[in-house]
Amino acid sequence: MRIRHSVIVAAIAAAPLAHAETGDNWKGEAELGVLISSGNTDETIVNxxxxxxxxxxxWRSTGELSSKYSETENETxxxxxxxxxxxxxxFDERQYWFLRGAYEDDRFSGYDFESSVTTGYGNRVWQSGDRSFLDLSAGAGYRYNKLDMVNAEGEDxxxxxxxxxAGQFDxxxxxxALFRQKLSTEVGLDENNTITESETALQANVVGNLSMKAAYRVKHVSDPPAGSESTDKELSLSLLYGF
Structure with missing residues (x-):
């Protein structure tokens, strides 16, 4: 069952590439952060x-893959x-219709995996030059999450x-130097479980295509699985390579 739903979300996630044309219209960035400490505490953090x-x-298409791993005293x-x-x-320079797919596998969230597909209307309500803009969007879709354990209702x-x-301000x-703020909230229409995510980031060019990035990310789940915290916070510092 998990594989089937993963394939469905992956297919949605691959949809943007169907409209991509070869040429000079591609942009990308690779990011890596590593912290290794030893002594009183042995710790490794990689994102x-x-x-x-x-x-x-x-057409405008975007895709993102990310991972995070930390280990303390040989324990994940x-x-x-x-x-x-x-x-x-x-539709024009400002208005657009979006289709979005997302998948998350967090070993310590209480979920085996989380996935969603949404579609709706967006508007670039403000833009100045090529790097400064404000996008706002609203839509609807479907959420399918698999729990690590059966809940109080006997469901997994x-x-x-x-x-x-959702909104993004660059x-x-x-x-x-670039400042970026992302904010999104997905409200369940049946169980009213609300998932809100915020990322605040500042990046500055070091040399050539290489930049330093500092980011603060918060994820809040209004009704998390039993035994899990409702809010996750993450502060990171990493190197960013644009291509």
């Missing part, structure tokens, strides 16, 4: 991310894998229709 974007006159304390993709059909899945609200502080 990585790969992002791709493609844009032509009528965090292990997470995430994938998401979105394709936008542009969460299946419900959802409403999604602001070029200078030719070499």
């Amino acid at each position: 990585g991310r790969l992002g791709l974007a493609h844009e032509v006159e009528k 304390t965090a292990e997470e894998y995430r994938a998401s993709a979105e394709t936008d059909y542009k 899945t969460e299946k419900e229709a959802i409403a999604r609200l 602001y070029a502080l200078s030719d070499n």
Whole structure:
């Protein structure tokens, strides 16, 4: 069952590539952060991310893969894998219709995996130059989450229709520095379980295509699985290579 749903979400995530054309319209970035400490406490933290974007006159497509792993005293304390993709059909320079798929496997979240598919309307309500803009979107879709353990109702899945609200604000502080704020919330229309995510990031160019990035990410689940915290917070520092 898990493999089947993973394949479905992967197919949705691959949809943006169906509209991609070869040429110079691709952009990408690879991110890597590593912290290894020893002495009183032996600890290893690794996080990585790969992002791709493609844009032509009528289509804009983005995809992202990320992972996080940490180990303390030879014991795994965090292990997470995430994938998401979105394709936008542009009605004009500002308005667009989006289709988005997302999948997450977090070993310590209380979920075996989380997945969702959403579609809706978006608007680039403000833009200044190529690097500063504000996107807002609203839509609806479906959530399918697999629990690690059976819940109080005797079920091991969460299946419900959802409403999604999201925004992304990019602001070029200078030719070499960028501020980015992402915010999204998905509200369950049956069980009212709300998942809200925020990422605040600042990146500055070091040399050539290499940048430093500092990011603060928060994820809040209003009704988490039994034994799991409702809020996860993450602060990271990493190197970013653009291509």
